[in-house]
Amino acid sequence: MSESSQRVEVSDHDYRRITTFVYDEAELFEEKDYQTWLSRVTEDISYQMPVRGVFEKGQQSEQKFQNGYFDDDLDSLILRTTLWAQASTTVAESPPSITRHFVTNIRAYAGEAAGTFQVTSNVLVFRIRSTSSTPHLFSCRRNDLLREVDGELKLAYRLVKMDEPVVQSPNLSFLV
Amino acid sequence: MKIEQFDPQRPGDLVDPETGWVNRRVFVDADVHAMELKRIFAQTWLFVGHESEVSAPGDYVTRIMGDDPVILSHSSDGQFRVFLNACPHRGALVCRADAGNSPSFNCPYHGWTFRNDGHLHSLADKPESYKNKVDFDDYNLVQARVGVYAGLIFATFNEAAPDLETHLGNARWYIDLFFNRTPNGAEVLGAPVKWVANMNWKYGAINFAADGPHALAAHGPISRMAIDMPTEALVEIAKNGPAVRIGNGHGCIFVPGPPGFPDWTGFDPATVPLYEHMLSAGQLGQLKNMFNGVMTVFPNLSWVHFPVTLSPKKPPVNFFNMRVWQPTSASSSEIWGWFLADKESADEYKEASLRLGIQTFTGAGTFDQDDSEAWASMDLGSRGTIGRQRMSSFQMILAGQEDLLPDFPGPGEAYHSTYSEMSEFGVLLKWREMMQTGGA
Ligand code: FES
Ligand SMILES: [Fe+2]
Numbered sequence: 332m333s334e335s336s337q338r339v340e341v342s343d344h345d346y347r348r349i350t351t352f353v354y355d356e357a358e359l360f361e362e363k364d365y366q367t368w369l370s371r372v373t374e375d376i377s378y379q380m381p382v383r384g385v386f387e388k389g390q391q392s393e394q395k396f397q398n399g400y401f402d403d404d405l406d407s408l409i410l411r412t413t414l415w416a417q418a419s420t421t422v423a424e425s426p427p428s429i430t431r432h433f434v435t436n437i438r439a440y441a442g443e444a445a446g447t448f449q450v451t452s453n454v455l456v457f458r459i460r461s462t463s464s465t466p467h468l469f470s471c472r473r474n475d476l477l478r479e480v481d482g483e484l485k486l487a488y489r490l491v492k493m494d495e496p497v498v499q500s501p502n503l504s505f506l507v
Numbered sequence: 508m509k510i511e512q513f514d515p516q517r518p519g520d521l522v523d524p525e526t527g528w529v530n531r532r533v534f535v536d537a538d539v540h541a542m543e544l545k546r547i548f549a550q551t552w553l554f555v556g557h558e559s560e561v562s563a564p565g566d567y568v569t570r571i572m573g574d575d576p577v578i579l580s581h582s583s584d585g586q587f588r589v590f591l592n593a594c595p596h597r598g599a600l601v602c603r604a605d606a607g608n609s610p611s612f613n614c615p616y617h618g619w620t621f622r623n624d625g626h627l628h629s630l631a632d633k634p635e636s637y638k639n640k641v642d643f644d645d646y647n648l649v650q651a652r653v654g655v656y657a658g659l660i661f662a663t664f665n666e667a668a669p670d671l672e673t674h675l676g677n678a679r680w681y682i683d684l685f686f687n688r689t690p691n692g693a694e695v696l697g698a699p700v701k702w703v704a705n706m707n708w709k710y711g712a713i714n715f716a717a718d719g720p721h722a723l724a725a726h727g728p729i730s731r732m733a734i735d736m737p738t739e740a741l742v743e744i745a746k747n748g749p750a751v752r753i754g755n756g757h758g759c760i761f762v763p764g765p766p767g768f769p770d771w772t773g774f775d776p777a778t779v780p781l782y783e784h785m786l787s788a789g790q791l792g793q794l795k796n797m798f799n800g801v802m803t804v805f806p807n808l809s810w811v812h813f814p815v816t817l818s819p820k821k822p823p824v825n826f827f828n829m830r831v832w833q834p835t836s837a838s839s840s841e842i843w844g845w846f847l848a849d850k851e852s853a854d855e856y857k858e859a860s861l862r863l864g865i866q867t868f869t870g871a872g873t874f875d876q877d878d879s880e881a882w883a884s885m886d887l888g889s890r891g892t893i894g895r896q897r898m899s900s901f902q903m904i905l906a907g908q909e910d911l912l913p914d915f916p917g918p919g920e921a922y923h924s925t926y927s928e929m930s931e932f933g934v935l936l937k938w939r940e941m942m943q944t945g946g947a
Binding site for chain 1: 603604608609697698699701703704729732818819821841844845846857858861862866869875876879880881883
């Protein structure tokens with residue numbers, strides 16, 4: 332709760348727009364319609380998923396450099412998703428993995444800049460790969476920044492805090 | 508050809524040095540796996556961390572050696588020490604965090620405490636309660652032998668193992684190219700990422716020793732996009748890049764740039780001039796035209812270094828990924844991956860290098876995502892009752908061994924091509940030797 336206590340809640344109307352954006356996005360990921368998804372991100376998007384660790388209280392060191400699984404801008408997102416979307420361009424997604432995105436705990440607040448929203452949510456991804464019919468469940472928290480661009484909501488920043496210190500899946504060729 | 512019968516005490520026989528055939532039990536059999544934990548991982552030097560991960564006194568990280576949890580501690584007396592992460596009382600982990608800084612380790616069960624140099628500090632009860640019937644010297648944390656080369660910290664619990672310098676041998680010439688090329692050496696950029704691959708650890712070690720032809724088969728489209736060379740050119744340079752059988756199971760490949768490739772592409776222009784102070788003429792010559800360098804230090808430490816860009820607007824920058832293949836079970840490995848850079852590089856260069864590394868060589872990496880599926884496929888295709896009787900082929904060695912490069916500047920045996928399977932098979936030859944004799 333601490334991260335949200337001083338924030339300004341959005342109107343019901345905006346909350347509705349934001350949840351629609353978030354649920355639409357989950358469906359686009361499931362359908363692997365990355366073309367449409369890319370039309371809903373800003374040109375300066377930053378998409379990050381840093382490494383997770385286990386530390387004693389107060390011992391999590393402030394690392395100068397942050398290792399992780401994703402640290403993408405628009406160009407690298409285009410490249411990744413182009414590989415995933417086309418047949419036979421990656422071993423990882425040929426055949427495509429099956430994913431289902433469960434998005435919950437959606438909260439939305441006014442962002443610092445006008446026309447922006449801070450949105451947090453929890454996501455559970457159920458995923459089957461061609462080499463494993465045993466599902467991998469991937470749990471994470473998202474801190475998003477949405478921005479109004481020409482009257483449409485777009486994703487400008489996403490920090491994915493994934494909950495596995497050791498990711499139990501051989502690859503992460505999907506987005507959350 | 509099949510090896511139907513083999514002496515379970517001599518699993519090394521499953522690798523045929525003459526023909527390049529390897530029985531697939533080597534990669535899928537649980538008994539073979541249990542034996543290699545004893546005959547390889549408990550016998551030889553294993554990488555546990557880089558100096559820059561534990562740079563201050565009191566710093567520690569927890570690691571795995573084979574199937575044993577250990578602590579790498581920069582103890583308050585300034586020494587790097589490696590302990591079995593097990594309480595001398597009843598065996599509980601005395602440290603359960605990934606990393607931190609502490610003067611002591613405290614057992615969660617009966618509360619015994621240990622200084623960060625491994626010495627028993629306090630017990631649940633007063634020492635006098637034992638009425639002098641117990642020798643407390645037996646109650647310090649079990650310490651491994653520790654050796655450091657070029658900032659890389661290795662350890663072994665085997666008192667009889669030859670020293671680290673002997674184990675690394677000729678590999679030091681190649682390690683220097685990556686970790687010892689500036690006065691301050693390399694540093695890690697953040698903590699390791701860790702993910703599970705459904706495969707035997709040797710598939711990783713062999714792939715990085717290294718496997719030239721898989722690069723374009725498994726990573727063709729991403730290679731073209733991230734490297735900006737036509738496929739034919741990439742195949743050409745890979746076929747003409749040397750594969751070095753360094754000795755002791757260590758192996759590497761160098762893929763040179765194509766004709767017209769500018770020297771030092773992707774390197775940090777600020778640190779390249781420093782290399783001249785640290786490297787020999789032969790080493791500099793090898794490095795300046797290096798497009799792709801990939802290496803395995805036997806048994807399970809590897810790295811890969813090459814320039815990529817995932818943006819048409821940005822020039823390629825080298826990333827430098829180091830990883831350990833943790834032998835979790837016959838068919839599963841944890842991959843622990845770090846990124847490094849020359850310590851003297853500016854933060855901006857380090858950040859660009861790290862970002863490209865994350866985008867290419869992690870569990871979500873645009874290269875690694877393919878290997879992990881290919882490796883999982885090899886495991887599935889090889890582990891059945893019939894499948895495990897079949898042979899994996901390294902038979903390109905029959906041709907490749909004839910193309911020894913006479914004037915390669917580095918030590919060991921350099922062969923003409925990364926397609927030769929010579930350096931890859933070298934990993935299995937060392938594996939064979941250790942699995943036959945049961946020791947280093
Ligand atoms: S097991 Fe550690 S104090 Fe008893
Ligand atoms: Fe690969």
